[in-house]
Amino acid sequence: MGDRTGAEHVADALTALGTEVAFGLPGVHNLPLWEALAHTGIRLIGVRHEQTAGYAADGYARATGRLGVALVTTGPGAANTLGAVGEAMASAAPVLVVATDIPSTLRRPGVVRGVLHETSDQQAMFAPVTKAGFTVRAADQIGPTLHRAARLATQPQSGPVYLGIPADYLRDTAPRREPPPPPLAPRIDISELSAVEALLSGAKRPLIWAGGGALRSGAGEAIGRLAERLCAPVLTTFAARGLLPPEHPCLAPNPVHSPEVGELWDTADVVLAIGTDFDGLMTQNWLMPKPPKLIAVNVDAQDAAKNYPPDFLLVGDAREVVEVIDVPKRPGLPELTARLTGIGRRVRRRIREEEPQAADFLSTLEEVLPPDAVVVSDMCVAGYWLGGFHRFRAPRRFAYPMGWGTLGYGFPASLGTAAAGGGRAVCVSGDGGFLYGCGDLATLAAEQLPVTVVLVDDGGYGMLRYDQERAGLPYRGVDWDSPDFVGLARSFGVHAERVSGFGRAFRRRLGEFVKSDEPNVLVVSARLAPPVNTSPRWYRRDDR
Structure with a gap:
């Protein structure tokens, strides 16, 4: 094959690993990656924030069981993924973050010189939230190191791995090197x-x-x-x-x-x-x-x-x-x-008596969601009801950020699950969490991903409002005037409508939206009380 640029070595390695989709944000340091990947069969989905790249890679990994790939640039670009990488680590999602670092020719050991996007040790930022980290020291190390990082990410127990590549190595040329041998199989001990x-x-x-x-x-x-x-x-x-x-x-x-x-x-x-x-x-x-x-x-x-x-x-x-x-x-x-059937009836009866809106919400999702739908929940009250009580029909049909509890997970992760091609992604998000990544409505529109967003607008942080209420405290920092979410989505070219509550209008509109071939956003004006699987309502108490 002859000498290849470092960026081409990245593309070759990802192709050899069977990568179908990657998520990324271009920067001055990683532009060669975009050029190299354009000549492969890998679909590179450009997002509007690096955290979205991390969450989307996580959503893809959970939906498929395969490696999720995020490509980001140096310094703040890499750092912006840390919340998403932490969630992947806590939930054992196999994610590979490929980040550029400052050019090796400009780094001086032990000194932060002020190079654009420079940090003293970029790999070290990722140490607490990854299985492992690698930084290549020459262009010819890129392919073998990427293979090693990807295999480690997917090997049980799976989790995210960081790979740093100094920017100049992406343009340097080097001969192709064989990937390392596969890792040893995990230890087995069934002596008992x-x-x-x-x-x-x-x-x-x-x-x-x-x-x-x-x-x-x-x-x-x-x-x-x-x-x-x-x-x-x-x-x-x-x-x-x-x-x-x-x-x-x-x-x-x-x-x-x-x-x-x-x-x-x-x-x-x-x-x-x-x-x-x-x-x-x-x-x-x-x-x-x-x-x-x-x-x-x-x-x-x-x-x-x-x-x-x-x-x-x-x-x-x-x-x-x-x-x-x-x-x-x-x-x-x-x-x-x-x-067990009797227990289930008692649980459902209590939901209907205590929170009829939640009962309507759950019954509607059970009725109208397609069998192959993948539900992606954010950290929100409606999501807690889903995580606790929705009956999922198959594995990998639910992605939930309960590993680390990262608000803002739902919408960007749903982009990754939709890109996996396994079925329509149905994102359930609160208004607060959706605002974390609403700029990626641009990605949703550009890529025409099959996503339905159910955006529950209760005008604030509903769970925190409940906590303050229980403590007899005034509401502080938990209420706001919501934007026009329908107008916001439509301004990006995404169809959106609003309904009030989880009654007949919600059931009818959601049924229409999930049958669509296009992305859409259904805004629901509603306030739900939290379910028993949220910590303020746990029935077991420490009386010490």
Whole structure:
């Protein structure tokens, strides 16, 4: 092939990795990347803010399970991605951030000279929010290093990786170098398998708790079969929504924050935890009591044990480990299904009694969303209702920023899920979160991505307003006069309409919008009370 520029080495490596879509923002330092990628089959979607590039790459990664790629420029351009990269890290989304750095010829070790966009150590900015970081030291290192970074990002436990390239290397030429060999397979240790099978076989009230690691490994069918043999309810975390189909006989209603569902945890004598670290949001800050016996399945032994130490630990890929667990089939499946159905009815009845608007919102989404729709939620009250109670029909149909809790995630991440080509993206956002990235309505219009934005306009930060109200405090900093969101969207060339509340007009308009071939924004004037899965409403309390 002969010598290639550094930018061409980036393009070659991304092509070899099977990259179909990348998200980026051009800058003076990374313009050669745009030229090089124009001669590949990779779709490079230009966005209006680097944080959008990071979130869109995250949304793409969650929807597909493949590497999400963000291409950004030096210094402030790279720094603008940090919030998005932190969310990807907390949610184990495989994202590769390729950022330029100042030209190597202008850097002087130990001195910040004032070069345009210079930082003392750009890679170090990313250290707390990435699995790893790399900075290439010569143009011929670009291809092999990019391969190494991409493989690390996608290797369990997946997560974001930073790659820095001094700007001058993108124009330098160098011969092609072979990529490094694939990494070693993750460690497997199932030495306690026999003891685990005996414990599960003898359990009177077994329970399966499945997390994001179970979903990412594709363990849903294996977990479903095991649950049926054990007659064990399956509780799924926010990250595992859709792991089992709603009609599965063992799927427990969501969420565990509902007392009716939490009782399943409290009465279990053995819990099989698969691909989870039992974070604070799911366990009500670890006020759920440790079960009498806990079995953990995880690719990372430390991750499995950091919150609830297991009595037995099986280390390895969730699907592969669950498939080798062999237990005899026990009777009682119809009775379990009837019990779970009854719990679900009680949960839904309470929603209808306590917050009828939320009940209307949930029932409408269940009715009108296409089967292949991917729902992307922001940190907003409507999103909390979705994360807790919507019944997702398949894995990777829900992206939710509950890893780090980053406001402003929903709309930019929905651009990435839509670009993945798996179905229409339905973004549910509050007015506050949408304003973080509303400039990327320009991207939505330019790329004609299949996105429907459901923008719930309650004139402020509804969750914070609720917190102040509960504390008996006046509202401070949480209210504003909303802009004309319909006019804003239309000014970018995106069709938009407004309805009041979640009644018939909302149902009719949303049904029309999700059938459209074009992007659109449906603004809903409404105020929702937060659900029981938000921390102010947790029913478990620390009385110390």
